[in-house]
Amino acid sequence: xxxxxxxxxxxxxxxxxxxxxxxxxxxxxxxxxxxxxxxxxxxxxxxxxxxxxxxxxxxxxxxxxxxxxxxxxxxxxxxxxxxxxxxxxxxxxxxxxxxxxxxxxxxxxxxxxxxxxxxxxxxxxxxxxxxxxxxxxxxxxxxxxxxxxxxxxxxxxxxxxxxxxxxxxxxxxxxxxxxxxxxxxxxxxxxxxxxxxxxxxxxxxxxxxxxxxxxxxxxxxxxxxxxxxxxxxxxxxxxxxxxxxxxxxxxxxxxxxxxxxxxxxxxxxxxxxxxxxxxxxxxxxxxxxxxxxxxxxxxxxxxxxxxxxxxxxxxxxxxxxxxxxxxxxxxxxx
Amino acid sequence: xxxxxxxxxxxxxxxxxxxxxxxxxxxxxxxxxxxxxxxxxxxxxxxxxxxxxxxxxxxxxxxxxxxxxxxxxxxxxxxxxxxxxxxxxxxxxxxxxxxxxxxxxxxxxxxxxxxxxxxxxxxxxxxxxxxxxxxxxxxxxxxxxxxxxxxxxxxxxxxxxxxxxxxxxxxxxxxxxxxxxxxxxxxxxxxxxxxxxxxxxxxxxxxxxxxxxxxxxxxxxxxxxxxxxxxxxxxxxxxxxxxxxxxxxxxxxxxxxxxxxxxxxxxxxxxxxxxxxxxxxxxxxxxxxxxxxxxxxxxxxxxxxxxxxxxxxxxxxxxxxxxxxxxxxxxxxx
DNA sequence: TTGAAAGCGGTACCAT
DNA sequence: ATGGTACCGCTTTCAA
Numbered sequence: 001x002x003x004x005x006x007x008x009x010x011x012x013x014x015x016x017x018x019x020x021x022x023x024x025x026x027x028x029x030x031x032x033x034x035x036x037x038x039x040x041x042x043x044x045x046x047x048x049x050x051x052x053x054x055x056x057x058x059x060x061x062x063x064x065x066x067x068x069x070x071x072x073x074x075x076x077x078x079x080x081x082x083x084x085x086x087x088x089x090x091x092x093x094x095x096x097x098x099x100x101x102x103x104x105x106x107x108x109x110x111x112x113x114x115x116x117x118x119x120x121x122x123x124x125x126x127x128x129x130x131x132x133x134x135x136x137x138x139x140x141x142x143x144x145x146x147x148x149x150x151x152x153x154x155x156x157x158x159x160x161x162x163x164x165x166x167x168x169x170x171x172x173x174x175x176x177x178x179x180x181x182x183x184x185x186x187x188x189x190x191x192x193x194x195x196x197x198x199x200x201x202x203x204x205x206x207x208x209x210x211x212x213x214x215x216x217x218x219x220x221x222x223x224x225x226x227x228x229x230x231x232x233x234x235x236x237x238x239x240x241x242x243x244x245x246x247x248x249x250x251x252x253x254x255x256x257x258x259x260x261x262x263x264x265x266x267x268x269x270x271x272x273x274x275x276x277x278x279x280x281x282x283x284x285x286x287x288x289x290x291x292x293x294x295x296x297x298x299x300x301x302x303x304x305x306x307x308x309x310x311x312x313x314x315x316x317x318x319x320x321x322x323x324x325x326x327x328x329x330x331x332x333x334x
Numbered sequence: 335x336x337x338x339x340x341x342x343x344x345x346x347x348x349x350x351x352x353x354x355x356x357x358x359x360x361x362x363x364x365x366x367x368x369x370x371x372x373x374x375x376x377x378x379x380x381x382x383x384x385x386x387x388x389x390x391x392x393x394x395x396x397x398x399x400x401x402x403x404x405x406x407x408x409x410x411x412x413x414x415x416x417x418x419x420x421x422x423x424x425x426x427x428x429x430x431x432x433x434x435x436x437x438x439x440x441x442x443x444x445x446x447x448x449x450x451x452x453x454x455x456x457x458x459x460x461x462x463x464x465x466x467x468x469x470x471x472x473x474x475x476x477x478x479x480x481x482x483x484x485x486x487x488x489x490x491x492x493x494x495x496x497x498x499x500x501x502x503x504x505x506x507x508x509x510x511x512x513x514x515x516x517x518x519x520x521x522x523x524x525x526x527x528x529x530x531x532x533x534x535x536x537x538x539x540x541x542x543x544x545x546x547x548x549x550x551x552x553x554x555x556x557x558x559x560x561x562x563x564x565x566x567x568x569x570x571x572x573x574x575x576x577x578x579x580x581x582x583x584x585x586x587x588x589x590x591x592x593x594x595x596x597x598x599x600x601x602x603x604x605x606x607x608x609x610x611x612x613x614x615x616x617x618x619x620x621x622x623x624x625x626x627x628x629x630x631x632x633x634x635x636x637x638x639x640x641x642x643x644x645x646x647x648x649x650x651x652x653x654x655x656x657x658x659x660x661x662x663x664x665x666x667x668x
Numbered sequence: 669t670t671g672a673a674a675g676c677g678g679t680a681c682c683a684t
Numbered sequence: 685a686t687g688g689t690a691c692c693g694c695t696t697t698c699a700a
Contacts, residue, residue, distance in 0.1 A: 005678065029686075049448070052678040055383070056678055073613055076410045092430065092449060093430070094396075139379070256619050284614075285590050285593075285594035349672075363669060382693085389677065390693085
């Protein structure tokens with residue numbers, strides 16, 4: 001069995017109270033007592049039991065991350081950002097998956113509550129109206145990352161998808177493109193889907209371009225969605241877009257893969273713009289032009305905000321983080 | 335304040351012992367008592383306090399993951415695998431980063447012990463001799479994933495890098511290549527570096543090919559390492575390999591990126607073989623031929639083994655998991 | 669079938 | 685400067 005402060009107290013010939021003081025450097029003891037206690041503690045390989053501390057202090061210094069099961073590559077960056085900041089603040093991080101389509105969401109959240117996490121970061125979790133009540137009942141602060149709740153009832157950290165899509169589309173237009181496809185977007189997704197469609201549409205209109213609904217290809221942000229859309233494009237000569245705005249880097253790569261098979265050159269024959277700036281974007285050839293989301297920083301910011309909120313007991317303010325257009329090799333001027 | 339079993343007991347008019355029995359379905363109470371208790375619990379939004387349970391049960395049902403800070407894309411898959419299995423077994427997962435070059439390793443491990451995790455999975459953690467003693471002192475089972483300890487003093491789950499490198503090199507030879515570069519490998523890395531060099535060397539010798547040490551390009555598995563090596567190759571005409579075996583997919587992409595810049599076509603002008611089969615490998619064009627490591631399954635297996643070890647109290651057996659050569663578009667026959 | 673009570677490993681208040 | 689001790693929320697033994 002692992003040593004406890006009782007063991008240390010007994011061996012050092014002091015009380016547990018004094019041991020506790022020494023271990024926590026609270027002062028109020030003679031140096032030689034401290035030396036002795038510390039030596040015994042080390043000798044015994046003592047490690048404090050956080051369960052006991054949490055219990056008595058009514059604080060676990062733990063935050064929870066809940067994310068979908070799907071492993072898109074950028075989650076690692078987000079987790080890194082969260083963990084780094086949490087670590088700096090002396091918090092630990094516990095992780096659960098909400099499953100595909102949130103099937104495990106309730107369980108995940110219960111798990112978190114039983115673990116008495118002090119706050120939760122929900123990454124890419126799309127909440128329904130009904131979830132909101134359950135979450136309120138949890139009585140644990142929940143911050144959304146790259147997501148948004150119905151009616152913005154929960155604080156969030158995300159980029160402005162509308163603005164990003166608007167800027168991306170405008171950039172393509174500035175490059176001389178007049179027929180631009182929007183690929184892989186989920187129109188049922190009110191947080192990342194509809195705003196991007198709206199931004200795309202608005203940019204087109206602002207430039208006086210005609211909106212062709214056939215150029216909007218629904219999908220689910222995956223590589224396969226890009227493949228499907230591009231296959232359709234190739235099979236539909238009357239469409240002939242000169243540029244594709246894909247709603248994720250993976251989708252963009254799906255588009256490019258089909259082009260590659262068909263012998264189309266990127267960007268000479270078709271411009272492709274991605275979204276995310278995930279690690280892969282800079283590693284492919286030609287390197288992918290894309291809308292950057294600062295995932296690592298978003299993770300950091302989310303952890304920061306949550307922990308600050310915990311410590312100050314102030315409500316957490318939502319924050320829009322800046323996107324950035326990254327010009328690399330897949331968009332060319334017409 | 336959150337409701338406790340005391341609150342439930344008081345309101346239900348029974349003792350905390352009975353509440354505990356009901357909540358844990360231990361039997362030994364009248365159904366109507368159970369109904370009442372459950373109703374009150376629900377009413378109060380009761381959630382059990384795992385700190386208290388852990389404390390009294392001397393078991394946290396938590397496992398820890400320690401990994402390097404660098405966020406290579408496949409960590410997400412590994413974490414997914416671990417978390418899925420842990421979840422199935424009723425364990426939760428807590429996560430820390432050991433920092434770059436393990437600078438935070440000791441702290442991470444202490445953290446884990448204070449959290450009283452029942453076991454730890456160390457992902458890609460290269461341990462030095464000295465760490466071993468500290469880890470032994472921890473008195474917590476530690477399983478290595480994609481790593482190995484000096485003298486194999488710790489159980490591990492990984493692929494056989496020697497065999498994989500041997501098979502990969504042989505495959506290149508079978509495709510008619512006679513001059514094959516090995517790129518991005520760290521000769522100081524005894525777990526993933528030296529075995530791959532050895533496998534590469536052995537395959538060459540088995541085929542009766544001459545080993546040219548200049549064709550081994552040291553590196554650190556990164557994209558940049560691939561770029562550097564390929565730049566050198568292009569600048570050194572007497573080398574002229576017809577194939578490159580990169581020690582990671584990212585390194586392979588670095589190689590390809592330089593080729594792309596230089597106007598070399600893959601695989602017509604140079605064959606490139608990667609290592610990992612990370613998600614990107616199948617998304618790039620041409621799709622990357624590579625040595626597959628089953629990351630998700632490795633995560634599952636590691637969690638399985640660790641938890642089984644915990645429950646049976648048996649020592650954990652190391653396991654070599656199978657790699658697989660994935661032929662896609664970046665290797666051609668000569 | 670039920671309750672009283674003794675801890676689990678700490679913290680922190682109140683005395684001394 | 686130090687010790688005694690109640691208590692955090694829960695489980696579990698023992699008795700009734």
